[in-house]
Amino acid sequence: MPKQFDLIVWDWDGTLADSTSMITHAVLNAAEQVSLPVISKQAASNIIGLGLREAIHALYGDIPTEQAQAFATQYRANYYAGEHEIALFAGAVESIMALSQRGFKLAVATGKGRQGLNLALAHCGLDQYFHATRTVNECFSKPHPQMLEELMSHLMVLPERTLMIGDTSYDLQMAQNAGVKSVGVTYGAQSAEQWQHLNPIQQFNDFANLSEWLLEHA
Numbered sequence: 001m002p003k004q005f006d007l008i009v010w011d012w013d014g015t016l017a018d019s020t021s022m023i024t025h026a027v028l029n030a031a032e033q034v035s036l037p038v039i040s041k042q043a044a045s046n047i048i049g050l051g052l053r054e055a056i057h058a059l060y061g062d063i064p065t066e067q068a069q070a071f072a073t074q075y076r077a078n079y080y081a082g083e084h085e086i087a088l089f090a091g092a093v094e095s096i097m098a099l100s101q102r103g104f105k106l107a108v109a110t111g112k113g114r115q116g117l118n119l120a121l122a123h124c125g126l127d128q129y130f131h132a133t134r135t136v137n138e139c140f141s142k143p144h145p146q147m148l149e150e151l152m153s154h155l156m157v158l159p160e161r162t163l164m165i166g167d168t169s170y171d172l173q174m175a176q177n178a179g180v181k182s183v184g185v186t187y188g189a190q191s192a193e194q195w196q197h198l199n200p201i202q203q204f205n206d207f208a209n210l211s212e213w214l215l216e217h218a
Helices: 020-033 041-046 052-060 065-085 092-101 114-124 146-155 169-177 207-217
Strands: 007-010 105-109 132-134 162-166 181-185 202-204
Touching (some): 020 041, 020 065, 132 146, 146 169
Parallel strands (some): 181 202
């Protein structure tokens, strides 16, 4: 079957990396450590995918700058303390390598900061397989389309030949905003009910089925 896409763009946390639980606890602990109101695990996981500044605003609104900065500092400390323990989902390394061998251009668009993504890529050994990456340090936070627009421009791929894969409404809304088709996964931070209205072309409950579909149909 001819390829539908030339460029596959991956979200990182909750899509390639099994980091949802660790990020959620880093958020909850940071809130407690800087004496901000208690939030639910669901609320904490729902902000995964946003830039940190946007995530804090989504959780707490317009809190004083000092509080927001204290929360951000504590969250980063919590996150980096456990970052080295984060594993990719089973089969992710093999899938990325297989897609690369089949000639797909691969990229990452993430709400992580540049330092965090670079460390994660180095840790898992996949940095050589991604042709380009964009983080919240270089671009507007999702769901703004800038990350995808810059990746497509840099790699010279049209929107109709680009696929975005993510686990949150921010990923799929970004794809829609950029005129790009998307695939949603339910094994990360959000349930399908939170992003089905954004019309992904497929949705998957585990990485193995996602990988199989990509290799056969992308």
